[in-house]
Amino acid sequence: MKKEKPICILLSFVQSKWQTLIVFLSLITISIYFILDFLNALCTNIPLLFLIIIGGIPLFLQIFLKLLRGNWGADSLAAIALVTGILLQQYLAASLIILMLASGQTLERYARHKASSVLLALAQRMPTIAHRKIDSEIKDIPLADIAINDEIVIYPHETCPVDGIVIEGNGSMDESYLTGEPYQISKAPGASVLSGAINKESVLIIKASKLPVDSRYAIIVKVLEEAEQKRPSIRRLGDQIGAIFAPVALFFAVGAWYFTNDAIRFLAVLVIATPCPLLIAIPITIISAISRAAKQAIIIKDPIVLERLPTCKTAIFDKTGTLTYGKPTLTDIFTTPNYTPEQVLQYVGSLERYSKHPLAGAVIKATQERHIDLIESTNVSEKPGQGLTGIINQLQVSVTSRKKLLEMLPACKPSLPPVSPGLECIILLDNQYAATLHFHDAPRAESKSFISHLTPAHQFKKIMLVSGDRESEVNYLAELIPFTEIYASQSPEQKLAIVRSERQKAPTVFMGDGINDAPALTAATVGIAFGQHSNVTAEAAGAVIMENNLNKVDELLHLSINTRNIAAQSAIGGMLLSFIGMGFAATGFISPVMGAIFQECIDIIAIANALRLAFGSTIKIDLPNG
Numbered sequence: 001m002k003k004e005k006p007i008c009i010l011l012s013f014v015q016s017k018w019q020t021l022i023v024f025l026s027l028i029t030i031s032i033y034f035i036l037d038f039l040n041a042l043c044t045n046i047p048l049l050f051l052i053i054i055g056g057i058p059l060f061l062q063i064f065l066k067l068l069r070g071n072w073g074a075d076s077l078a079a080i081a082l083v084t085g086i087l088l089q090q091y092l093a094a095s096l097i098i099l100m101l102a103s104g105q106t107l108e109r110y111a112r113h114k115a116s117s118v119l120l121a122l123a124q125r126m127p128t129i130a131h132r133k134i135d136s137e138i139k140d141i142p143l144a145d146i147a148i149n150d151e152i153v154i155y156p157h158e159t160c161p162v163d164g165i166v167i168e169g170n171g172s173m174d175e176s177y178l179t180g181e182p183y184q185i186s187k188a189p190g191a192s193v194l195s196g197a198i199n200k201e202s203v204l205i206i207k208a209s210k211l212p213v214d215s216r217y218a219i220i221v222k223v224l225e226e227a228e229q230k231r232p233s234i235r236r237l238g239d240q241i242g243a244i245f246a247p248v249a250l251f252f253a254v255g256a257w258y259f260t261n262d263a264i265r266f267l268a269v270l271v272i273a274t275p276c277p278l279l280i281a282i283p284i285t286i287i288s289a290i291s292r293a294a295k296q297a298i299i300i301k302d303p304i305v306l307e308r309l310p311t312c313k314t315a316i317f318d319k320t321g322t323l324t325y326g327k328p329t330l331t332d333i334f335t336t337p338n339y340t341p342e343q344v345l346q347y348v349g350s351l352e353r354y355s356k357h358p359l360a361g362a363v364i365k366a367t368q369e370r371h372i373d374l375i376e377s378t379n380v381s382e383k384p385g386q387g388l389t390g391i392i393n394q395l396q397v398s399v400t401s402r403k404k405l406l407e408m409l410p411a412c413k414p415s416l417p418p419v420s421p422g423l424e425c426i427i428l429l430d431n432q433y434a435a436t437l438h439f440h441d442a443p444r445a446e447s448k449s450f451i452s453h454l455t456p457a458h459q460f461k462k463i464m465l466v467s468g469d470r471e472s473e474v475n476y477l478a479e480l481i482p483f484t485e486i487y488a489s490q491s492p493e494q495k496l497a498i499v500r501s502e503r504q505k506a507p508t509v510f511m512g513d514g515i516n517d518a519p520a521l522t523a524a525t526v527g528i529a530f531g532q533h534s535n536v537t538a539e540a541a542g543a544v545i546m547e548n549n550l551n552k553v554d555e556l557l558h559l560s561i562n563t564r565n566i567a568a569q570s571a572i573g574g575m576l577l578s579f580i581g582m583g584f585a586a587t588g589f590i591s592p593v594m595g596a597i598f599q600e601c602i603d604i605i606a607i608a609n610a611l612r613l614a615f616g617s618t619i620k621i622d623l624p625n626g
Contacts, residue, residue, distance in 0.1 A: 019102045022055040026099035033092060048091035055098045056082060063101075080250065084270040093271075125515075126196065126217060130161040133205060143212050150208045160197045163215040164206035166190065171202030172358060176320055176514060184358035196515065201356055217515075219492070245575050249273035249582065256586035268585035271595040272578055281570035281606035288613035289563040293543075298556050302542035307567075309526050309560035311507045315460050316499060316520070318512030319467035319477055322530045323451070323550075324441040326513070328359055330366040332438035334417040342372060344427055344435040347397045350374045351390045355382055359425060362439055387425075398428040402436075409433065421472035440476055441469070448481050450550040458557055461506065466490050466498055468516055495520040511553065528553065559613075566613055574606040 029047040036044040063079035082101075085094035129140045131153040138153055146152065146162050154160055160173065172184040175197040184200060187193060193206055196217030212218060253273065257266035290300045300306065320326050333341040349367035352360040353374060367374065377397070380390035387400035405426045406413055412433040416426075422440040426433070454460040465486040467474050474488035487498065496519040502508045503525055510517070510524035518540040521527030529541035530548070545552045581598045584590045590598060 018058070022059070022102035023099065025055060026051055026095060026102060030092070030095055030099070033095070045091050048095045051095050051098060052086065052091065055102060056086075056094065059098060059101050081270055081273070084267055088267055088271065090271070125159065127159055127161050131155070146208055146212055148208055148211060152206050152208055154193075154199045154204045154206060156199055156201050156203065158199050160193050160195050160199060160206070162195050162206075162208045162212050163210040164193050164208045166193060166204055167207050168205035169203055171204055172200045172356070173197040173204075174200065176326065186358070245273075249578070252579075252582050252586065260586075260588070262588070264591070265586055265588060268590055268595045269582045272581040272585050272590070272599050281574060281603075281610040282567045284607055285563055285567040285570060285610040285613060288611055289559055292613050293556065293559055296552065296555055296559075297546040298552055298559070299544040299546060300542075301539075301544060305526050305528075305542040305556075306560045306563040308507060309509060309557060310564050312509040312525055313460055313506040314462040314464065314502045314508040315454055316464045316466050316502065316508060316510045316524070317451075318495075318510075318514065318517050319465060319469055319474060320441060321513040321548075322511055323447045323465070323477065323481065324443050325548075326441065328362045328423060328439040329442035330362045330437060331422070331440045331442060332417075332420075333435060334438075335435040336415065336433065339429070339434050341435075342370065344437075345370065346372050346375065347392055347395070347429065348399060348425075348427055348437070350377045350392055351380060351388050351397055351399060354380045354390075355388050357382070357388070359423060359437075359439055363437070396428075396430050398431070400426050400428065402426055405433065421476035441473055443477055443480055444548075444550060446550045450554065451481050451483070453554075462502070464498075464502070466495055466520075468492075468495070468514070492516045492519050496523055499523045528556070563613060566610060570606040570610045573609070574602050577602045577605070 029051040032047040033044055036047070060079050060082060067079075082094050082097045085091070085097065126143070128143060130143055130146055131138050132141050132146070133151040133153050143161055151167065152162060152164065156171075166187050166189050168189060170186075170188050172186050173193060174184050175194055185191075185197075187204060192209075193204070194217070195212065195215035249269070250273075253266050253269035256269050257263060286303045286306055289306050290303065293300050317323055333344060335341055335344055345363070345367050349363050349372065352363040354377070375392060377390040377392045380388070382388045387398060387404060389396065389398045391397070402416065402419070402424065405416075405428070409431075415433055417436050417438075420438055422438060424439065425437050427435040427437065451463060454463055462484045463482075465474060465478060465481075465483045467486075467488055468490050469488060471488040474486055478486045487494075490498070495517065499508060499510050499520045500523055503523065507525040509526040509528060510520050511528040511530055512521060513530045517529075521529060521540040521542075526543070527541040529544045530553075543556060545556070578599070581590060581595065581602070585595050
């Protein structure tokens with residue numbers, strides 16, 4: 001068995017890579033042919049015959065099996081053209097057909113194996129070891145060795161390895177990629193933690209409440225595996241057109257042979273019918289579009305996105321980091337008559353610069369935007385669950401919660417503004433209520449115009465907001481931006497179920513940026529990852545928007561429409577010219593040799609049209625501010 005192992009490895013490699021090997025072999029042999037032809041050598045066709053034997057026969061047999069299953073596409077007609085080229089002794093044409101077939105299959109194989117890279121990215125994000133604490137000793141153990149009720153130490157900036165409960169330490173965790181919650185979540189003894197969350201600045205000790213395989217992150221991996229297995233099968237545009245063109249062209253060739261009893265006319269028709277516009281122009285159009293998109297900070301990972309995006313009628317959006325900035329923003333300041341918003345911000349900002357609380361950054365940013373100078377503060381202290389206090393200009397400043405204020409000063413309740421979605425903090429000056437600050441995960445500046453234009457400009461019939469965030473935050477966004485339907489507090493499994501349900505009704509595009517969005521991205525007709533936050537999300541999506549700007553999504557929509565139109569122009573226009581040539585060939589006006597020349601002219605026209613996408617530095621969009 002040990003001696004057979006290297007052979008098995010070799011066979012496995014050849015089986016998975018042989019299309020790629022044929023592509024390189026085709027390029028080499030065709031280059032050798034041109035060199036020999038330039039030197040007027042007598043053996044110019046030998047390299048091409050070698051390629052036909054090594055690469056052409058396996059490709060032909062593969063396509064022949066497709067024919068037996070009733071799959072008539074562009075590849076099928078290419079197989080017939082390949083045999084025709086050999087019978088006509090046009091070995092160069094046959095070799096070019098082999099090159100096109102092999103390169104197309106190589107691209108398809110790359111897309112099929114995308115699932116493995118998604119799961120690999122998921123696995124690489126999780127730690128392989130955990131720090132288990134027994135008595136006063138901390139020991140590193142494999143993740144699989146964690147048992148329920150084990151005490152696990154999580155150091156700053158580490159990923160939580162297992163679901164559990166905090167038993168020691170105070171800090172915060174970033175769970176945004178798992179739950180959609182945009183804010184860092186404060187953690188104190190008794191708080192629950194999720195596997196996959198990122199610890200921030202403090203050491204936390206947790207007690208494992210689940211095994212790693214049953215924890216939140218492992219569940220997402222399982223859901224993603226299931227979604228990958230059920231990813232919808234989508235036919236290529238070339239095959240869709242070829243399914244019509246191939247039998248018509250073959251019928252035309254057989255008819256010419258039958259009515260004229262001249263096999264040469266049959267061959268001439270097939271040479272002209274070689275589907276090069278399908279096999280060459282469409283890939284060139286797609287490659288040009290991918291290159292053009294890359295210049296605009298849009299990464300097309302799966303070319304099928306360009307074919308399917310224009311057909312989508314339902315758009316589903318995650319909230320956090322996609323339609324919003326993904327971090328708290330100070331939106332409202334309510335003050336008592338004794339203080340102005342600027343005074344309150346100056347006091348609060350002067351304290352918050354010493355805080356690690358998730359809202360501190362939003363306060364500091366607000367002071368910078370308003371050009372408010374911060375002042376010296378003393379005796380600054382922050383106790384988890386109690387708030388932030390300090391002395392400024394001999395005035396005691398306290399930042400606390402509504403609950404704590406009403407416990408201390410219940411008479412202040414009438415002075416407080418109504419409870420609103422999002423987060424808030426209460427400001428006390430010398431133990432007297434002074435102000436309330438409201439924070440929201442604010443929508444992007446372009447979110448409303450982008451969502452509003454999808455139906456009139458791109459014919460979307462349903463626009464949905466599906467978020468893992470709390471209902472109050474989702475409702476707040478829905479009041480500002482028009483949606484057909486909204487769903488809040490959705491788990492990855494629930495998001496996946498919604499996407500699958502909508503996809504059965506109409507082609508669906510899903511856009512998100514968190515790890516919890518990965519299964520839905522994979523299950524949608526088109527999945528678009530927004531931003532650069534998560535490798536897992538990027539791997540699961542068919543396209544990645546590298547800049548945090550929704551205008552880029554509109555650029556992708558227009559690029560996909562242009563790609564589909566140009567590909568269709570090249571393919572259908574090329575076929576129409578082929579039909580004209582086939583008519584002349586069937587009536588005897590064009591010989592097989594002239595037919596080959598005519599077909600090359602068609603190819604040049606189709607390819608020149610396909611290359612139009614490669615030129616230009618910007619993509620026109622129809623957003624009001626685009």
